[in-house]
Amino acid sequence: MTTVGTTVEHRSHRRQLLVVAGLGLLALSLALAELALGPIKMGIAQLWAVFSGSGDTLDNSIIWQIRLPRLTLGIAVGTALSLAGTALQGMLRNPLADPGLIGITAGASIGAVSAIVLGNLIAPELPLILQTALLPVAAFLGAMLVMTCVFTLSHRGGETSVAMLILIGIAINTIAGAIIGVLVYVADDQALRDLTFWSMGGLGHAGWPVVLIALGITLAMTPLFWRQGRGLDLFQLGERQAFHAGLDVERTKRVLAAVAALSVGAVTAAAGPIGFIGLVAPHLARLLVGYAHRWVLPASALLGISLVLAADLVVRLAIAPQEPPIGIATSLIGGPFFLWLLTRRLRSLPHA
Amino acid sequence: MLEAKALSLTKGGKTLLSDIDLCLKPGEFLAVLGPNGAGKSTLMHCLSGAERRATGQLRMDGHDPACLDAATLARQRAVLEQSPRVSAPYSVEALVQLGTPRELPTDEIAALTEQAIDLLDLSALRHRSVLQLSGGEQHRTHMARIMVQLWAGQRLGGGCYLLVDEPTASLDLQHQITVLRAARQAALQGCGVLAILHDLSLAASVADRILLLKAGRIMALGSPRDVLTRQRLEALYGLPLQVQQRDNVLTVTPDYSRCWSTT
Numbered sequence: 140m141t142t143v144g145t146t147v148e149h150r151s152h153r154r155q156l157l158v159v160a161g162l163g164l165l166a167l168s169l170a171l172a173e174l175a176l177g178p179i180k181m182g183i184a185q186l187w188a189v190f191s192g193s194g195d196t197l198d199n200s201i202i203w204q205i206r207l208p209r210l211t212l213g214i215a216v217g218t219a220l221s222l223a224g225t226a227l228q229g230m231l232r233n234p235l236a237d238p239g240l241i242g243i244t245a246g247a248s249i250g251a252v253s254a255i256v257l258g259n260l261i262a263p264e265l266p267l268i269l270q271t272a273l274l275p276v277a278a279f280l281g282a283m284l285v286m287t288c289v290f291t292l293s294h295r296g297g298e299t300s301v302a303m304l305i306l307i308g309i310a311i312n313t314i315a316g317a318i319i320g321v322l323v324y325v326a327d328d329q330a331l332r333d334l335t336f337w338s339m340g341g342l343g344h345a346g347w348p349v350v351l352i353a354l355g356i357t358l359a360m361t362p363l364f365w366r367q368g369r370g371l372d373l374f375q376l377g378e379r380q381a382f383h384a385g386l387d388v389e390r391t392k393r394v395l396a397a398v399a400a401l402s403v404g405a406v407t408a409a410a411g412p413i414g415f416i417g418l419v420a421p422h423l424a425r426l427l428v429g430y431a432h433r434w435v436l437p438a439s440a441l442l443g444i445s446l447v448l449a450a451d452l453v454v455r456l457a458i459a460p461q462e463p464p465i466g467i468a469t470s471l472i473g474g475p476f477f478l479w480l481l482t483r484r485l486r487s488l489p490h491a
Numbered sequence: 492m493l494e495a496k497a498l499s500l501t502k503g504g505k506t507l508l509s510d511i512d513l514c515l516k517p518g519e520f521l522a523v524l525g526p527n528g529a530g531k532s533t534l535m536h537c538l539s540g541a542e543r544r545a546t547g548q549l550r551m552d553g554h555d556p557a558c559l560d561a562a563t564l565a566r567q568r569a570v571l572e573q574s575p576r577v578s579a580p581y582s583v584e585a586l587v588q589l590g591t592p593r594e595l596p597t598d599e600i601a602a603l604t605e606q607a608i609d610l611l612d613l614s615a616l617r618h619r620s621v622l623q624l625s626g627g628e629q630h631r632t633h634m635a636r637i638m639v640q641l642w643a644g645q646r647l648g649g650g651c652y653l654l655v656d657e658p659t660a661s662l663d664l665q666h667q668i669t670v671l672r673a674a675r676q677a678a679l680q681g682c683g684v685l686a687i688l689h690d691l692s693l694a695a696s697v698a699d700r701i702l703l704l705k706a707g708r709i710m711a712l713g714s715p716r717d718v719l720t721r722q723r724l725e726a727l728y729g730l731p732l733q734v735q736q737r738d739n740v741l742t743v744t745p746d747y748s749r750c751w752s753t754t
Contacts (some may be wrong), residue, residue, distance in 0.1 A: 380572055384589070385562045430580065
């Protein structure tokens with residue numbers, strides 16, 4: 140009996156390993172496409188020349204100043220949003236939890252917009268390194284504030300209902316919209332210009348320093364998400380049973396909330412609000428690898444990267460050289476997906 | 492030894508437990524009985540270390556469970572909640588081994604999982620999604636998960652207590668016995684077992700000692716034959732009862748003819 144059990148186990152793990160490897164290849168080829176495609180196309184040979192230091196000046200500057208920061212930010216955005224979405228959905232035992240829908244992104248936006256608008260007043264006084272860091276720090280604080288609100292509001296009775304979570308999200312998004320409106324109203328011309336670019340969302344507006352901060356924070360947070368995989372599995376039992384099974388529930392919740400807020404804050408500060416990645420990626424991941432979080436987390440991160448890069452390629456290439464905001468592409472895919480999920484869930488739970 | 496002295500708990504101005512003195516010895520099967528709202532589940536939560544606001548003294552092998560961290564507690568004792576649930580469609584096999592301590596090698600976990608699946612009669616369901624099972628089948632799956640946790644705890648030098656809240660609820664007759672046999676087997680192997688039950692006859696047949704709770708206080712504690720007397724049970728449940736003893740088997744049933752005639 141035992142041997143039968145273990146072979147089944149191994150076989151299914153092999154499948155998950157294959158899926159994750161396949162997703163890795165997908166992300167890798169999209170990353171190559173992100174570097175190679177654009178108004179000026181480049182072949183593998185040209186890319187190789189650029190990276191080995193023998194490329195011509197134009198190619199060099201296209202890659203190093205335009206496409207590589209863009210790709211780097213895309214990787215950070217995809218990873219951060221999808222892992223934060225996976226963590227929130229696991230923690231709240233709610234497949235509709237998404238950093239955008241429940242207002243975390245809106246919180247980060249308040250922080251970022253405040254930094255852009257009010258930052259011009261105080262930033263000239265600050266040293267350069269703090270000026271660059273002001274945006275992500277403010278976005279993190281905004282995200283953390285909303286995260287705390289969502290947790291206190293939704294967790295009163297121990298369980299979080301789908302409806303409650305979505306309603307809290309609507310309320311927070313509305314409040315955030317109003318606050319941002321006020322900030323836009325008082326903004327000066329320069330701030331208004333920065334703000335418009337930032338709020339359209341996109342991988343192309345940020346320079347290397349901001350991109351590297353976003354990537355650095357995301358890379359630092361990824362192992363922290365990873366270590367909570369078993370905790371996220373146990374959360375599916377409900378909080379009390381998870382405690383009985385050996386999980387320090389309160390600590391895990393605090394760690395995951397802070398880690399998710401930090402990563403969402405960092406990438407939102409750099410790329411603007413980008414919706415639905417945190418909703419779609421974990422779902423597709425679970426369809427492909429099942430529900431064990433040690434597989435869901437890597438699959439979801441790779442899918443998140445692929446989705447962001449694919450969306451960026453679409454907006455860049457569709458009506459080149461025009462470049463509509465990437466948020467339009469993610470919302471066009473994500474919005475209908477969300478509706479489909481909602482109707483499917485309502486059908487399976489008539490009382491929800 | 493799991494020991495409570497003068498254990499009391501007040502929440503929101505309501506006294507849920509008062510002055511509980513109790514001792515669960517290794518190898519003992521203790522059944523906790525009492526009407527709804529008597530404080531049975533609350534008592535179990537205090538003993539398990541999940542409820543940390545109780546006053547009085549509580550000792551699990553010399554330590555206060557309310558001061559131990561979740562991982563240490565999970566090695567010492569396994570707990571089955573009253574209506575255990577899971578929100579993700581894990582397979583039966585995956586749920587049974589969910590939350591096993593990482594210190595244990597995978598082949599050992601696989602062996603324990605196999606043993607629990609056999610013990611709880613789940614072999615035919617092992618690849619089914621838990622969410623598609625009936626209430627009773629889900630309940631058995633969770634009981635198997637608890638057994639794996641207990642055994643895993645024993646491999647790591649713990650696994651001393653098994654606390655189960657209405658493990659037979661929503662189960663058919665055959666599987667009530669299946670589940671209680673698993674708990675009894677744990678007791679025979681030296682584990683202290685505390686089970687909250689509602690079926691008085693079933694409790695009398697399986698338990699070494701019985702604890703009657705009434706409004707958060709201990710009404711009686713002792714062997715089934717001493718505790719389950721007609722006067723006491725009628726006073727506790729407010730119902731005419733018949734208590735019969737035949738061939739060393741004690742049965743308690745409502746006195747149905749008098750029950751219906753009084754309504």
